[in-house]
Amino acid sequence: MTLREVKDLLQADVLTGQDLLDLEPSSFCGSDLLSDVLAFTKEKTLLLSGLTNSQVIRTAEMSDLIGIVFVRGKKPDSATVELAAIKKIPLLATRLPMFEACGRLYQKGARGCSEIK
Amino acid sequence: MSGEQPFIEIKRSIAGGDFAIAGNISSETKTILQQTGLPPVFIRRVVIACYEAEMNVVIHAYRGTFTTQIYSDRILVVVDDEGPGIPDVSLAFQEGYSTAPPHIREMGFGAGYGLSNMKKCSNQIAVDTRVGEGTRVTMVFYLNSSP
Numbered sequence: 546m547t548l549r550e551v552k553d554l555l556q557a558d559v560l561t562g563q564d565l566l567d568l569e570p571s572s573f574c575g576s577d578l579l580s581d582v583l584a585f586t587k588e589k590t591l592l593l594s595g596l597t598n599s600q601v602i603r604t605a606e607m608s609d610l611i612g613i614v615f616v617r618g619k620k621p622d623s624a625t626v627e628l629a630a631i632k633k634i635p636l637l638a639t640r641l642p643m644f645e646a647c648g649r650l651y652q653k654g655a656r657g658c659s660e661i662k
Numbered sequence: 663m664s665g666e667q668p669f670i671e672i673k674r675s676i677a678g679g680d681f682a683i684a685g686n687i688s689s690e691t692k693t694i695l696q697q698t699g700l701p702p703v704f705i706r707r708v709v710i711a712c713y714e715a716e717m718n719v720v721i722h723a724y725r726g727t728f729t730t731q732i733y734s735d736r737i738l739v740v741v742d743d744e745g746p747g748i749p750d751v752s753l754a755f756q757e758g759y760s761t762a763p764p765h766i767r768e769m770g771f772g773a774g775y776g777l778s779n780m781k782k783c784s785n786q787i788a789v790d791t792r793v794g795e796g797t798r799v800t801m802v803f804y805l806n807s808s809p
Contacts, residue, residue, distance in 0.1 A: 580773030583710055584782070588702070596770045600717075603685030604770075607692065607713040609706050632689075 546570070546655055548612055548635055551591065554649050555639035557614060560626050562635025570611045573655045575647045579604045586610065587658050593646055597621035602628045610634065617642045668731035668738070670694065676719045676726040678745065681769070684720040687728045688713040698732065700805065708737055708803050711783035714776045715741040715799055721766050722746060723796065736785075737803040747793040754789075755781065785809050 549566040552559060559566070570591035576582050577595050586592070588609035594601060597619050605613055612635035615621065620638050621629075629636050639646055672694060674687045692709040712730070719726035723745025731738040748754045755777045762772025781787050784801040791797040803809075 577770060578773050579770035580775040580779075582770075583714060584775040584779045588706060594770075598681075598769055600681070600685060600769055600771070603689065603713065607685075607688055607706075607709045609702065 546650070546653060548591070548637070550653075551614065551650065551655075552637055554653060555614065555637065555641055555646050557637040557639040560615075560620065560636040560638055561630040562612065562633070565612070565633065565635040568611050568635070570655070572658045572661045573647070573650055574658055575616075575643050577643075582610075583608060585658060587661070590658055591655075593643060593650075595619055595643060597625065599625045599628055601625075602632065602634060605629075605634050606632050612636065614639060614646065616646050666733065668733050670698070670730075670732040672728075672730045674728045676716060676723075676728055676741075676743070678720060678722075678724040678726070678743070680720060684717060685713060688716050691730055694730075695732075695737075704803070704805060707783040707809060708739070711780045711801055711803075712739055714780050714783075715739065715801070717771060718776050718799075719743045719745070721762055721771060726796075735805055737805075739784075739799075739801045739803070741799045742796065743798075744796045747795055747797055748789065748791040749793050751789050751791060783809055 547569050571589040573591050574586050575593040582604050589611045592610050593614045614637040618640045691712050695705045723743035726743035729740045757778045758774040760772045760774035766772040785804045786802040788800045
């Protein structure tokens with residue numbers, strides 16, 4: 546599943562990384578705990594989160610995440626979007642709450658970090 | 663450790679409580695490691711541990727220094743801070759144990775995985791701490807050895 550398909554499934558806006566939508570996450574994670582993301586995700590994971598501070602971008606950068614989807618209508622400030630643009634981390638934003646966003650993706654075959662090798 | 667010199671040394675100051683620039687040192691470290699052509703999987707575990715250590719100083723201490731030395735077979739990271747110190751180091755290594763205040767938890771940190779994750783990512787970790795004075799965390803990452 547590409548980021549473009551994720552965007553369509555979640556009716557999401559692209560905040561940055563329009564040119565990176567052909568990337569394909571190898572796993573998916575929904576979390577508002579950056580400590581968990583740092584400790585338990587794998588590289589090329591797509592993170593769904595309600596957190597919008599700049600440390601989410603830093604966490605994605607260090608963990609080699611493939612991108613971030615902000616859920617329940619939340620959007621980061623312009624400096625945070627700019628940081629993601631510099632680091633080439635695509636950012637999507639959906640109005641769906643976390644559970645429904647994860648559910649839609651899972652239903653279409655997206656799998657979590659503990660389910661992949 | 664032998665008396666050999668690192669071929670790259672990076673030394674930076676960390677400002678306690680400054681979340682706007684928190685993570686910048688780890689980000690710079692990642693860029694430098696990428697330029698050296700090290701494997702991405704290795705870089706990932708180094709910079710995750712660096713970021714956890716950098717955030718610990720920003721969250722808990724007043725100020726600190728972050729030193730990274732790159733050798734042919736390993737990377738040595740030493741993070742020194744002036745801060746409250748850690749009263750019980752074994753407790754601090756325990757997953758889920760955290761003394762982070764509520765505003766840190768609201769940012770997504772403070773789940774109590776910092777030190778245990780640094781241990782998981784590194785090949786060796788040592789924590790020297792004095793309550794009321796500060797903490798030194800030393801981590802070694804061997805290039806050809808899984809943590």
